[in-house]
Amino acid sequence: MANSLISLISDSELLPGLLAGEKTAFENLVRHYHEPMKYVAQAIVGEAQAEESVQEAWISVIRNLQEFQGRSSLKTWLFSIVANEAKSRLRKNRSTQGKREVALDEQPGGLLDSGRWQKDGHWQEAPAAWHDNSPEMLLSHEDFRNCLDKTLAKLPPEDQKAVLTLRDYQGLELEEICNILGVSASNVRVLIHRARLRVYAMAEHFEETGKC
Amino acid sequence: MLNCKTLVQQHASDYLEQQLTFRQRISVRAHLVLCKNCRRFVSQLKVVRSVLLRSPPPLEETQVQSIAAKLHSAHHQRNKS
Numbered sequence: 101m102a103n104s105l106i107s108l109i110s111d112s113e114l115l116p117g118l119l120a121g122e123k124t125a126f127e128n129l130v131r132h133y134h135e136p137m138k139y140v141a142q143a144i145v146g147e148a149q150a151e152e153s154v155q156e157a158w159i160s161v162i163r164n165l166q167e168f169q170g171r172s173s174l175k176t177w178l179f180s181i182v183a184n185e186a187k188s189r190l191r192k193n194r195s196t197q198g199k200r201e202v203a204l205d206e207q208p209g210g211l212l213d214s215g216r217w218q219k220d221g222h223w224q225e226a227p228a229a230w231h232d233n234s235p236e237m238l239l240s241h242e243d244f245r246n247c248l249d250k251t252l253a254k255l256p257p258e259d260q261k262a263v264l265t266l267r268d269y270q271g272l273e274l275e276e277i278c279n280i281l282g283v284s285a286s287n288v289r290v291l292i293h294r295a296r297l298r299v300y301a302m303a304e305h306f307e308e309t310g311k312c
Numbered sequence: 313m314l315n316c317k318t319l320v321q322q323h324a325s326d327y328l329e330q331q332l333t334f335r336q337r338i339s340v341r342a343h344l345v346l347c348k349n350c351r352r353f354v355s356q357l358k359v360v361r362s363v364l365l366r367s368p369p370p371l372e373e374t375q376v377q378s379i380a381a382k383l384h385s386a387h388h389q390r391n392k393s
Contacts (some may be wrong), residue, residue, distance in 0.1 A: 121387050125379040134379060135371045158379070162386045211320055221315025226349040227356060235362035248363065261367055268364035272329075293325035300360045 108132075108271075111174040118165060133175060136265045137182040143262035143281055144186035145193075153189055157182035175270055176280075183280045210301025212294070230307045238303065246311035251302045255295055263288050264295040313341045316350050324357050 109132050117125025137157060141150035160181050168177060210216075218224050231240045239245060255261040262281060266272045267288075272280075277288050302312060314323075319340060319365045326332045344351050 118387075118390060121384065121391065123380065123384050126384045126387070127376055130380045130383065131371060131373075131376045134376070158383055159386070162383060162390060165387070221317040223316050223349045227353045229343045229352060229357070230356055233356070233359060235359055235366060238359065238363055239366065246387060264364065268361060271365070291330060293322075296325055296360055296364070297321075299364060300357055303356070303360055303363070 113171070114174060115168075115170075132311065133178050136175075136270055137178060139262040139265045140179050140182050140280060141186040143259045144183060147247045149189055149193075150186070153186040154182055156185045156189075160185065178265065178277055179270075179272070179276075179280045183282070187282070205239065210304070211297045227304065230303070232307065239307075241306075243310065244303075244306055247302055247306055248299070250312055251299055255298060259283070260291050260295040260298075261289040264299075267292050268296075314343045316343075316347060318341055319350055320353055324354055325361075327354065328358060328361060 107126055114125055114128060135152065135168060137154050138150050141153035141157075145153055157178070161178065164181075168174070172180070216223070216225050230238075232241070232244075252261065252264070255264065259281070263277055266277045266280065267274070274285050274288055278285050281288070283291075306312065319327075323332060323336060323340055327337065330337075332340065344354065
């Protein structure tokens with residue numbers, strides 16, 4: 101079953117248990133960070149090799165856990181490790197490494213759709229007021245949570261999923277995301293916004309029809 | 313003057329996260345005073361942002377248990393040696 105509503109966990113809740121080798125601490129670590137780590141790897145090395153990068157990263161985490169100094173947060177440390185693993189894999193795959201390019205001209209949808217706008221930039225189809233006008237109300241619908249999971253799973257390109265996860269769910273600073281993914285701040289901001297617009301479009305459709 | 317399309321497609325998230333320049337911020341605020349549709353959009357985008365703050369990507373519980381068991385075991389092996 102998907103864990104759509106697991107809450108954030110603090111380093112102080114996780115670290116002592118990890119260092120003591122408690123099984124539940126490792127379960128919490130994986131529950132909270134495995135998928136976000138995979139999105140980071142996907143953004144760098146592509147979907148096919150993301151899982152392997154995460155596996156390598158976990159080995160590195162176990163190897164270095166006792167030396168974790170807490171200079172950064174645990175999650176920033178984890179994301180940096182997986183990003184380094186993915187970058188290393190990418191270097192092996194490429195004979196020449198160019199600067200990563202982020203696809204910013206993806207196929208538009210929802211609010212990026214030209215049919216939504218008049219020629220002068222005014223709304224052609226204005227946004228309807230939502231019945232569920234709070235996060236609690238939206239998330240109270242199981243169907244909405246399922247739609248949200250599907251939308252997040254389908255976010256293209258992979259960079260969008262990574263930045264959205266790191267920024268909105270993990271709460272990382274823009275600068276940290278730039279460092280982890282190796283993309284510019286302006287690209288990160290564009291990717292975050294486009295990902296949110298896709299989720300907005302899904303929520304809007306859900307409000308109108310009750311479906312994804 | 314800033315139009316609705318530009319505000320929605322380019323500036324809305326930066327506005328919410330206070331990443332706009334002073335001039336851009338003034339321009340967005342002036343637009344929002346006059347435009348009910350964009351006010352509604354920005355308000356609902358805030359809801360989307362809050363939804364995402366609370367909704368981690370899912371991982372099957374069986375996978376959680378399986379991966380965690382391997383890590384737990386590797387950690388014990390390492391501490392023994």
